[in-house]
């Protein structure tokens with residue numbers, strides 16, 4: 001790892017000022033992705049701005065019809081939160097299956113969503129629940145936020161401060177975890193909220209995506225039978241040592257049906 | 266960038282000067298000479314480096330030493346009451362032959378204690394196996410590790426630790 005200057009601001013405003021003033025400054029939340037990247041010398045930031053001491057970024061609140069989760073909230077805290085379990089149990093369960101207990105004690109929602117790893121779990125929840133991402137400069141809708149492989153709508157120095165998820169009628173997330181890393185080979189989040197039915201897929205493609213045909217079928221009839229004949233084309237899906245694009249396309253159908261069944265339980 | 270850090274390790278106040286990039290595990294091993302905490306990978310996957318920071322198990326290879334400023338850290342060296350009285354989890358590992366080369370053992374024991382406490386001393390085999398997700402062992406095949414953890418849970422409860 002190359003050395004860097006380390007900062008631990010106490011407010012979002014101070015963090016943003018530090019990020020702006022430096023040559024190549026990077027924010028750090030849980031460090032569970034950033035530190036391994038630095039160890040491999042895949043990045044060489046001049047400055048690290050640790051968001052860990054910013055109190056306004058942590059915590060979970062219920063506001064009207066939404067559950068609002070601070071950017072610095074750890075996966076383990078989402079998994080065990082009574083508010084998340086009561087209002088969006090599928091989100092608590094998703095968080096409880098990210099990596100392992102030690103990863104969940106440090107890794108954060110803001111860091112995971114900002115990173116937009118193609119195999120990360122949270123992007124599927126954000127898209128399927130049509131969550132709103134709040135930053136220090138404004139708001140992003142889920143559909144506009146995830147742009148492509150590791151690419152998001154965030155601009156330089158823009159920080160995720162919180163994410164607001166609507167309460168659900170029914171929802172479930174089922175992933176086929178890579179047996180070594182536990183990242184999603186394919187993960188499907190199915191949700192029925194006041195806003196309608198959405199189906200979001202992670203792990204299969206270069207970036208999280210929705211399956212409109214499944215959403216339309218489930219809006220009419222929310223059963224796994226309603227989507228049993230809907231196939232996702234393998235054309236743009238990932239192919240690697242873990243599985244071919246065709247295999248992933250097949251898994252999307254299987255995970256989606258299991259998710260609908262789980263949501264109906 | 267050189268920074269001063271101070272924290273409590275196994276109940277003792279410690280401090281030192283580190284680079285910003287110094288990992289917590291490097292601080293423990295290289296600055297404090299506490300080599301019980303191991304480094305088994307550079308991908309944050311193996312769990313040989315697990316320590317307790319303010320009551321939470323963390324991979325000390327994926328945390329900067331400066332991030333532990335002011336924290337209470339417990340390592341494998343801080344578990345046994347004395348040279349001949351091991352922690353119930355260490356004792357259970359010995360009893361059940363839960364280690365061969367011993368490389369993964371410090372992290373296994375730290376993760377195991379954390380797991381037992383989080384589950385209120387009540388564990389079943391499936392839970393133990395799932396909770397060991399972040400700890401890799403190349404020798405034992407895990408069976409005896411699982412047995413040891415299941416045996417240690419009631420022992421920890423009756424010992425009040």
Ligand SMILES: Cc1cc2nc3c(=O)[nH]c(=O)nc-3n(C[C@H](O)[C@H](O)[C@H](O)COP(=O)(O)OP(=O)(O)OC[C@H]3O[C@@H](n4cnc5c(N)ncnc54)[C@H](O)[C@@H]3O)c2cc1C
Pocket residue numbers: 026027028029030031032033034035051071072097098099100103106107108109110111112114115117119120121122154158159160161181182183184308309310
């Ligand atoms: C062994 C292991 C297993 C894992 N398994 C899984 C898994 O199964 N599923 C899964 O989804 N993930 C998994 N992860 C990744 C984990 O969830 C990370 O915690 C997460 O991807 C990044 O979150 P972080 O808080 O650690 O972010 P960091 O590592 O601190 O940051 C990641 C990136 O986001 C930027 N950033 C951080 N915070 C913000 C913010 N608030 N606003 C804007 N940008 C920000 C950083 O500059 C950096 O580029 C695993 C990680 C490890 C080490």
Ligand code: FES
Pocket residue numbers: 303304305306307308309310311312313314315324325326327
């Ligand atoms: S050395 Fe920390 S996880 Fe392997």
Ligand code: FES
Pocket residue numbers: 363364365366367368369370401402403404405
């Ligand atoms: S005992 Fe050798 S790696 Fe676990």
